[in-house]
Amino acid sequence: MDGGAIIRSVMAFSGGMDSTGLLLRLLSDGHTVSCISYDYGQKHRIEIERAEKNIAYLSSHGISVEHRVVNLSSAVGLLHSALTTEDYQVPQGHYEEEQMKATVVPNRNAIFTSILYGYALSISIREDTDVEIALGVHSGDHTIYPDCRPEFYDSITESFALGNWGSERISMNLPYIDLDKEAILRDSLKSCESLGLDFDTVFTNTNTSYNPDSEGRSSGNSGADVERILAFHAIGRKDPVQYVDSWSEVLRGALKSQLRFHVMKENGTERPFTGEYDSHYEDGKYYCAGCGRKLFVSDDKFDSGCGWPAFSREADEAQIIQIKDTSHGMNRIEVRCSGCDSHLGHLFHESRGPRYCINSICLNFERD
Numbered sequence: 001m002d003g004g005a006i007i008r009s010v011m012a013f014s015g016g017m018d019s020t021g022l023l024l025r026l027l028s029d030g031h032t033v034s035c036i037s038y039d040y041g042q043k044h045r046i047e048i049e050r051a052e053k054n055i056a057y058l059s060s061h062g063i064s065v066e067h068r069v070v071n072l073s074s075a076v077g078l079l080h081s082a083l084t085t086e087d088y089q090v091p092q093g094h095y096e097e098e099q100m101k102a103t104v105v106p107n108r109n110a111i112f113t114s115i116l117y118g119y120a121l122s123i124s125i126r127e128d129t130d131v132e133i134a135l136g137v138h139s140g141d142h143t144i145y146p147d148c149r150p151e152f153y154d155s156i157t158e159s160f161a162l163g164n165w166g167s168e169r170i171s172m173n174l175p176y177i178d179l180d181k182e183a184i185l186r187d188s189l190k191s192c193e194s195l196g197l198d199f200d201t202v203f204t205n206t207n208t209s210y211n212p213d214s215e216g217r218s219s220g221n222s223g224a225d226v227e228r229i230l231a232f233h234a235i236g237r238k239d240p241v242q243y244v245d246s247w248s249e250v251l252r253g254a255l256k257s258q259l260r261f262h263v264m265k266e267n268g269t270e271r272p273f274t275g276e277y278d279s280h281y282e283d284g285k286y287y288c289a290g291c292g293r294k295l296f297v298s299d300d301k302f303d304s305g306c307g308w309p310a311f312s313r314e315a316d317e318a319q320i321i322q323i324k325d326t327s328h329g330m331n332r333i334e335v336r337c338s339g340c341d342s343h344l345g346h347l348f349h350e351s352r353g354p355r356y357c358i359n360s361i362c363l364n365f366e367r368d
């Protein structure tokens with residue numbers, strides 16, 4: 001023991017953005033790091049190959065990190081999730097939508113952290129040192145992942161401490177707990193600078209997509225992809241990882257997904273005269289962008305001049321929900337999709353008749 005400054009750390013290194021950022025942070029803080037990547041039969045196993053590439057890249061810069069790939073695929077194979085089960089599709093769309101719950105792997109973080117804790121204790125005994133378990137959990141971890149909550153980690157660590165000798169030498173380090181994805185990326189930029197690493201190379205060697213194609217390119221349309229794209233956009237950089245489409249194309253898709261979530265799930269409104277279907281008069285049908293329910297037909301669409309698509313009536317089977325809305329000091333009728341309870345816009349009764357004033361972003365058009 002040198003009695004000193006070097007902190008011994010263990011962490012789970014998935015090959016995603018957060019754990020890569022965490023590894024960089026620990027290294028730039030001078031920690032000696034051992035990390036584990038879990039092979040649990042995930043469809044996006046490419047993340048492990050990328051993790052290995054980054055370990056090799058670090059090594060080429062004289063930074064040595066102990067890295068082990070732990071195979072849990074037969075154990076996690078017992079569990080049901082869109083991330084691991086072959087005939088269960090990974091859903092697209094915004095994270096907080098109900099369908100993203102399909103990406104939960106039952107009890108995953110309890111399983112992973114439990115192994116990490118045993119690993120930390122083993123290093124502590126072998127090297128006669130205190131060990132920190134670093135976790136990349138952050139404030140953007142979602143309500144659909146209850147095993148990402150800090151209170152869960154507090155509680156599970158207390159249980160581990162009760163069940164083991166030597167647990168007083170093990171502590172938890174959650175440096176990202178109050179940060180979001182954007183802040184983690186900014187932190188990673190700083191760490192790369194202080195370690196003399198190329199940020200783009202490091203982040204080329206990561207994967208965030210749950211449904212990469214056979215060449216390992218990200219689709220850009222899973223909830224995790226969208227978050228990542230928006231984080232790079234927020235720090236004013238192009239994501240160096242490979243996508244199926246060009247960066248401008250995937251960025252446009254991510255911004256659209258963000259706006260759609262804001263309008264449909266947070267009762268937002270798109271800016272007037274900006275929507276795709278504002279002045280769009282082809283023959284066809286308009287479907288809910290959330291659930292695909294038929295809402296309007298082009299025969300009933302008219303130019304109201306207000307800046308949003310206007311319809312004089314709804315499609316026969318639409319059964320749009322009407323709710324009295326007194327927000328913003330106005331007396332309006334809010335309209336919502338009866339299929340998925342998403343906000344669509346408002347209904348006004350005017351001298352010329354009813355006007356359904358609908359946000360374009362809530363609609364998908366199909367030509368007749």
Ligand SMILES: [Zn+2]
Nearest residue numbers: 288291337340
């Ligand atoms: Zn709907």
